[in-house]
Amino acid sequence: MTGPSGIVSVIHPRGFFLFNPSPPSPVEQELDTIQRDALTEIEGLSGESALEEFRVRYLGKKGRLTVAGAGMKDLSAEQRPLVGKKLNEVRVAITSALESRQEALVAARDAEVVTGIDPTLPGTPSFVGTRHPVSQILDRAIRTLRRLGFALAQGPEIETEWHCFDALNTPADHPARNESDTFYFEDGRLLRTHTSSVQIRTMETTPPPVRIIAPGSAFRRDEIDATHLSAFNQIEGLYVAETVTLADLKGTLEYFLKATFGDSTDVRFRPHFFPFTEPSFEVDLSMNGKWIEIAGCGMVDPAVFEAVSKVRGDDAFHPDKVTGFAFGLGLDRLAMIQWGITDIRHLIENDARFLRQFA
Numbered sequence: 316m317t318g319p320s321g322i323v324s325v326i327h328p329r330g331f332f333l334f335n336p337s338p339p340s341p342v343e344q345e346l347d348t349i350q351r352d353a354l355t356e357i358e359g360l361s362g363e364s365a366l367e368e369f370r371v372r373y374l375g376k377k378g379r380l381t382v383a384g385a386g387m388k389d390l391s392a393e394q395r396p397l398v399g400k401k402l403n404e405v406r407v408a409i410t411s412a413l414e415s416r417q418e419a420l421v422a423a424r425d426a427e428v429v430t431g432i433d434p435t436l437p438g439t440p441s442f443v444g445t446r447h448p449v450s451q452i453l454d455r456a457i458r459t460l461r462r463l464g465f466a467l468a469q470g471p472e473i474e475t476e477w478h479c480f481d482a483l484n485t486p487a488d489h490p491a492r493n494e495s496d497t498f499y500f501e502d503g504r505l506l507r508t509h510t511s512s513v514q515i516r517t518m519e520t521t522p523p524p525v526r527i528i529a530p531g532s533a534f535r536r537d538e539i540d541a542t543h544l545s546a547f548n549q550i551e552g553l554y555v556a557e558t559v560t561l562a563d564l565k566g567t568l569e570y571f572l573k574a575t576f577g578d579s580t581d582v583r584f585r586p587h588f589f590p591f592t593e594p595s596f597e598v599d600l601s602m603n604g605k606w607i608e609i610a611g612c613g614m615v616d617p618a619v620f621e622a623v624s625k626v627r628g629d630d631a632f633h634p635d636k637v638t639g640f641a642f643g644l645g646l647d648r649l650a651m652i653q654w655g656i657t658d659i660r661h662l663i664e665n666d667a668r669f670l671r672q673f674a
C-alpha cells in the first residue's frame with residue numbers, strides 16, 4: 316500500500332508501522348554520526364568543566380547539532396518535518412545522557428563524603444529543651460488568674476521614682492528608697508523594686524473598672540542567699556471598681572493558691588504594713604507544717620488613688636468613687652514550693668542537671 320509522498324505502510328506481525336524507503340539524507344546521516352559520537356564520548360567524561368565543554372560543543376549556539384540543524388533549510392518540504400523530528404530526538408538523547416552523567420557525578424561525590432561513616436552506629440543523643448520551672452508556674456498562674464477575669468498588663472523594668480515610690484505613697488525617707496536597697500541610675504531612674512509600679516501605670520492610662528495582672532522582674536540590693544536573689548520575679552494584681560472589698564481579695568488569693576497547690580492548701584493572712592495599701596497583709600502558705608510567705612497584699616490606699624487622679628486630671632479614681640485591692644506574689648517562691656526546691660539560686664544557675672528534672 317502506497318500512501319502520499321512515497322511512504323509505505325506495512326502490516327508487520329508485531330503491529331502496524333510506517334517506514335520511509337528512501338535513503339537517508341546527508342543531514343540525517345550527520346545527525347546519526349553526531350548522536351553516536353556524543354554518546355560514546357560522554358561515557359569517558361568526568362568533572363564539571365569537561366561536561367560543560369561537552370554541552371557547548373554539541374548543544375551550544377555554535378555546537379555540532381545546531382550547525383547540522385542549519386542544513387535543514389536546503390531540504391524539501393516533505394523531508395523537513397521528518398528531519399526536524401529526528402533533530403529533536405537527537406537533542407533529547409544527548410541532553411538526557413548529559414543530565415544522567417551529571418547526576419552520576421554528584422552521586423559519586425556524595426558517596427565519597429560518607430565513605431568511612433558507619434550508619435549502623437548509634438547516634439549522638441540530642442536533648443529536647445524544656446520550659447524553665449519559673450516559666451511553667453507563670454503560665455499556670457496566668458491561666459488561673461485569667462479565668463477570674465484578670466487581663467495582662469506590662470510596665471518597664473527601668474522605672475521613675477514616681478511610679479515606683481511616690482505615687483505608691485512611699486515617703487522620701489522610706490528605707491526601701493535607700494541607695495543601699497535600690498539600684499539607681501545616674502539620671503535618678505531605678506530598677507523597679509517591685510511590680511507595683513505597673514498599678515500606677517495602668518491606672519494612669521485606663522479608667523475603672525481595672526482588673527489586671529502584671530508578671531515581671533524586680534530588683535533589690537539584697538544579700539543573695541538560699542531564699543533571696545537581687546533579680547527576682549513577681550506577679551502583681553490590681554482590681555479597682557465601684558465596690559471591691561477585702562472579701563474579694565481574700566477569695567481571689569485563696570482560690571488562686573488552692574488552684575495552684577491543691578484544695579488542701581492552708582492559707583493565712585497576717586496583718587502587715589505597705590505604704591500603698593490599707594489595711595495590708597502578708598500571705599503565708601502551709602508547707603509540711605511550716606508557714607511560707609508568698610505574697611503581700613491589701614486594699615488600695617486612698618493616697619494612691621489621689622496620686623493617680625492628679626496625673627490623670629480627672630476624678631475617675633476618686634477615693635469616694637472606687638475601692639480596690641492589690642497583691643504581689645513571689646513567683647520564684649511559688650516555683651520553689653511547687654517542686655520542693657530548697658535553694659532559689661538553682662533557678663538562675665543554668666545547671667542542665669537541675670533544669671532537666673523539669674522536662
Ligand code: PHE
Nearest residue numbers: 509511611612613641642643
Ligand atoms: N510590692 C510589694 C512587695 O514587693 C507587695 C505588694 C503588692 C503588697 C501589692 C501590697 C500590694 O513586697
